[in-house]
Amino acid sequence: MKAATKLGASGSAVRQHNIQVALRALHRMGPMSRADLARDMGLNRSSSGHIIGHLLQEGYVRETNCLPSSGRQMGRPGIMLELVPEALYFLGVEIGVAHVSTVVLDFTGAVVQSERRLYDTRGEPPAAAVEDILRDAFASLGADMLARLRGIALAIPAHIDPGGHLRLAPQIGWQDFAIQTLVRKLIPSDVAIRIENDANALAIGHDYREFHPGVTLFLLMETGIGGGIVVNGELFRGGRGLAGEIGHLRFPRSVPGQEQGERYVSLEDLIGKDALVCAYRGASGEPLASFDDFLAAVSDRVPEAVIIAEEWAKTLAQALCQTIRTIDPNRIVLGGCVSALYRFVGNRVQHHLMRVDPEMTEPPRILVEGREQFGAAFGAACIMHKEFLSRES
Amino acid sequence: MKAATKLGASGSAVRQHNIQVALRALHRMGPMSRADLARDMGLNRSSSGHIIGHLLQEGYVRETNCLPSSGRQMGRPGIMLELVPEALYFLGVEIGVAHVSTVVLDFTGAVVQSERRLYDTRGEPPAAAVEDILRDAFASLGADMLARLRGIALAIPAHIDPGGHLRLAPQIGWQDFAIQTLVRKLIPSDVAIRIENDANALAIGHDYREFHPGVTLFLLMETGIGGGIVVNGELFRGGRGLAGEIGHLRFPRSVPGQEQGERYVSLEDLIGKDALVCAYRGASGEPLASFDDFLAAVSDRVPEAVIIAEEWAKTLAQALCQTIRTIDPNRIVLGGCVSALYRFVGNRVQHHLMRVDPEMTEPPRILVEGREQFGAAFGAACIMHKEFLSRES
DNA sequence: CTTGTTTGGTGCATAACGCAACAAAACATT
DNA sequence: AATGTTTTGTTGCGTTATGCACCAAACAAG
Numbered sequence: 064m065k066a067a068t069k070l071g072a073s074g075s076a077v078r079q080h081n082i083q084v085a086l087r088a089l090h091r092m093g094p095m096s097r098a099d100l101a102r103d104m105g106l107n108r109s110s111s112g113h114i115i116g117h118l119l120q121e122g123y124v125r126e127t128n129c130l131p132s133s134g135r136q137m138g139r140p141g142i143m144l145e146l147v148p149e150a151l152y153f154l155g156v157e158i159g160v161a162h163v164s165t166v167v168l169d170f171t172g173a174v175v176q177s178e179r180r181l182y183d184t185r186g187e188p189p190a191a192a193v194e195d196i197l198r199d200a201f202a203s204l205g206a207d208m209l210a211r212l213r214g215i216a217l218a219i220p221a222h223i224d225p226g227g228h229l230r231l232a233p234q235i236g237w238q239d240f241a242i243q244t245l246v247r248k249l250i251p252s253d254v255a256i257r258i259e260n261d262a263n264a265l266a267i268g269h270d271y272r273e274f275h276p277g278v279t280l281f282l283l284m285e286t287g288i289g290g291g292i293v294v295n296g297e298l299f300r301g302g303r304g305l306a307g308e309i310g311h312l313r314f315p316r317s318v319p320g321q322e323q324g325e326r327y328v329s330l331e332d333l334i335g336k337d338a339l340v341c342a343y344r345g346a347s348g349e350p351l352a353s354f355d356d357f358l359a360a361v362s363d364r365v366p367e368a369v370i371i372a373e374e375w376a377k378t379l380a381q382a383l384c385q386t387i388r389t390i391d392p393n394r395i396v397l398g399g400c401v402s403a404l405y406r407f408v409g410n411r412v413q414h415h416l417m418r419v420d421p422e423m424t425e426p427p428r429i430l431v432e433g434r435e436q437f438g439a440a441f442g443a444a445c446i447m448h449k450e451f452l453s454r455e456s
Numbered sequence: 457m458k459a460a461t462k463l464g465a466s467g468s469a470v471r472q473h474n475i476q477v478a479l480r481a482l483h484r485m486g487p488m489s490r491a492d493l494a495r496d497m498g499l500n501r502s503s504s505g506h507i508i509g510h511l512l513q514e515g516y517v518r519e520t521n522c523l524p525s526s527g528r529q530m531g532r533p534g535i536m537l538e539l540v541p542e543a544l545y546f547l548g549v550e551i552g553v554a555h556v557s558t559v560v561l562d563f564t565g566a567v568v569q570s571e572r573r574l575y576d577t578r579g580e581p582p583a584a585a586v587e588d589i590l591r592d593a594f595a596s597l598g599a600d601m602l603a604r605l606r607g608i609a610l611a612i613p614a615h616i617d618p619g620g621h622l623r624l625a626p627q628i629g630w631q632d633f634a635i636q637t638l639v640r641k642l643i644p645s646d647v648a649i650r651i652e653n654d655a656n657a658l659a660i661g662h663d664y665r666e667f668h669p670g671v672t673l674f675l676l677m678e679t680g681i682g683g684g685i686v687v688n689g690e691l692f693r694g695g696r697g698l699a700g701e702i703g704h705l706r707f708p709r710s711v712p713g714q715e716q717g718e719r720y721v722s723l724e725d726l727i728g729k730d731a732l733v734c735a736y737r738g739a740s741g742e743p744l745a746s747f748d749d750f751l752a753a754v755s756d757r758v759p760e761a762v763i764i765a766e767e768w769a770k771t772l773a774q775a776l777c778q779t780i781r782t783i784d785p786n787r788i789v790l791g792g793c794v795s796a797l798y799r800f801v802g803n804r805v806q807h808h809l810m811r812v813d814p815e816m817t818e819p820p821r822i823l824v825e826g827r828e829q830f831g832a833a834f835g836a837a838c839i840m841h842k843e844f845l846s847r848e849s
Numbered sequence: 850c851t852t853g854t855t856t857g858g859t860g861c862a863t864a865a866c867g868c869a870a871c872a873a874a875a876c877a878t879t
Numbered sequence: 880a881a882t883g884t885t886t887t888g889t890t891g892c893g894t895t896a897t898g899c900a901c902c903a904a905a906c907a908a909g
Contacts, residue, residue, distance in 0.1 A: 078896060108856080137907065138853080141856055230817075299692070302671040327811070329815075384705075384706055389699065389705070389783060390692075391699040393695035420706050420722075468863095471866095502868080506866085532873065852907100858903085858904100859900100861899085862899080863899100865894105870889100872887100873886100875885090876885080878881100
């Protein structure tokens with residue numbers, strides 16, 4: 064109510080803004096000339112030239128011999144410009160239950176370094192673990208990267224509130240931990256920081272490679288079911304950072320013993336990896352069967368496995384229907400190891416979707432994200448890259 | 457992918473932007489001096505003075521004798537400034553099933569005219585009806601209002617896609633109708649136009665009187681259950697304009713005859729007004745009972761009515777739980793005549809909410825919007841007022 | 850070779866903001 | 880009552896970034 068407006072733009076703010084727009088255009092459209100840039104930004108060639116001159120001098124942009132890829136042109140060809148890859152670096156760190164991954168992006172957004180190593184997160188107190196992980200991540204960076212690092216993001220399977228405070232991370236046993244202020248104390252003050260939920264990071268990572276207009280729902284399906292919602296390239300976090308947590312949808316399941324008493328079970332306890340493995344072990348009589356065994360059985364159409372997969376498809380369809388009606392996504396992307404099951408029973412999911420809600424007009428496309436190399440660490444790094452090109456330098 | 461950036465800001469664009477910011481501040485904070493404005497906007501007093509000088513000359517702002525309401529101040533008191541009410545007007549029109557409402561806002565956002573009359577929308581072909589309604593709405597405006605009208609919004613119980621095309625309006629029997637292009641042809645080209653879903657308009661209307669940070673879910677509960685999601689003052693429409701349509705959530709209901717075969721019913725067929733009236737008529741044995749009779753019976757704790765209300769509370773809690781987990785709202789506002797039931801069984805809804813999802817930490821506040829005079833027409837007018845203060849003049 | 854077209858750069862004008870200074874208007878103090 | 884203090888509104892000047900017009904350069908086509 065008394066929130067200050069604070070949006071006044073002064074002269075030099077315009078220049079900052081236009082620099083950001085130019086860098087974003089250069090990032091998205093690849094090499095382009097000053098004239099291309101002027102047309103794209105809607106300003107005069109001379110202004111574009113001044114901006115590029117500034118960026119050349121600062122070392123963010125360089126001229127390149129790349130051929131003008133655009134169609135046949137009549138006059139003098141332009142001098143192609145591109146972002147200087149080694150100008151700045153951005154670090155993404157994924158803190159998992161039993162591993163830590165790091166990804167380094169250069170200024171063009173390309174992955175220049177990627178590591179994954181085992182780490183028992185549960186065995187350490189939070190503060191010591193974070194300090195440990197960051198020290199290791201920094202040690203793996205070259206001196207030039209370290210000097211030009213401008214952003215770090217941590218992706219954690221946790222509920223992070225809008226202030227960067229970790230509320231609850233059941234899988235790694237952390238809770239109520241001021242992680243952002245801790246990280247802030249550990250790294251130079253000119254490096255931007257962001258703490259993000261891992262599913263949100265994955266969603267951004269998937270979306271950032273190419274811009275998807277509209278609304279995308281990203282589901283990360285492992286033992287838990289996480290989710291991220293991306294709207295026109297921006298994360299939708301909800302009021303307290305919990306939006307998209309589809310895994311916590313509740314479904315009534317009648318208890319065998321009692322006739323009337325309904326119990327409510329969360330979605331991830333119904334269609335998560337552990338639930339599937341547990342069901343398959345019971346049905347197959349193999350108490351040591353793995354998730355891959357289950358997948359193989361579904362692939363071979365073993366009846367016990369197919370029945371479990373069918374139930375999975377039905378429950379997933381119910382959940383997707385609720386979500387589709389609530390946020391109206393244009394597309395749904397499935398990730399995580401459980402998403403492999405969709406390749407076998409995707410048509411069953413579609414079938415149940417139409418059965419649950421026959422009135423649904425043009426349901427969103429559902430696709431499976433297979434490229435697991437782009438993990439949450441990549442998404443986290445993308446968040447910082449994106450943020451740098453969106454805020455003032 | 458090839459989307460032009462087109463965000464370059466030139467010199468005069470800065471001024472336009474700052475004019476908008478100044479007008480918004482004046483609208484939100486009420487009368488304030490040039491110095492107050494400069495502080496709020498974060499620019500120099502001289503710049504603020506220049507902007508105000510321009511707005512005074514254009515007739516958007518005037519000096520007033522209103523006392524500086526802010527606390528004790530030492531030096532020379534400032535000259536209070538305020539928006540000129542009669543500078544511009546904005547019209548909101550709600551097209552209902554059996555009535556049409558119009559609301560006119562002045563430049564300060566105050567309601568200066570409000571009408572409601574019966575109109576059988578179903579009895580007319582869409583194009584003729586819209587033309588008819590608009591002609592009547594214009595006829596009710598004074599000449600000065602007509603000359604200074606800058607925006608018209610229509611609120612319709614329909615699915616409107618992002619392009620302003622009416623896809624489906626079952627309640628009034630319209631579908632697939634290019635309403636925005638029709639309206640565009642009927643009114644002067646300097647008047648902005650917006651076609652919006654009625655629940656969305658209501659949500660904006662509720663939110664616009666004072667700014668609510670975070671996420672608000674607005675539920676319009678009549679025979680149908682509509683919904684609107686407002687995020688930091690902006691509507692979240694979803695990929696195709698269907699976000700928040702909570703009434704179309706599907707719930708499995710076992711059919712009495714068949715044991716196994718589940719049927720899925722949409723939420724509005726379970727907790728909408730017609731469903732409640734139908735159930736109460738059956739239970740009470742009064743085939744002509746009205747919704748108000750049912751409410752009175754619940755108020756008097758007539759057992760048959762209370763049982764129906766309890767089922768309503770349980771189903772509503774289930775639906776709210778799914779929604780809360782999906783979009784994580786900070787608050788939920790109930791509107792429409794059915795929301796009166798919440799006053800009686802709100803605690804039961806809360807009880808079921810905790811039973812469905814005991815792990816929910818700090819559930820959003822649920823409140824009932826009683827001021828029905830602020831209907832969808834008011835919300836539609838607010839949309840145009842807001843849009844004028846947000847876009848370039 | 851000449852002509853046409855497009856590009857990159859330069860000088861000048863314009864627009865908007867920040868800064869500093871000043872008169873004016875109230876209140877506090879002596 | 881006279882004076883100092885504090886804040887406000889206004890004015891002139893300097894800075895910055897953009898737009899416009901013009902020019903040389905580079906390449907294609909006739």
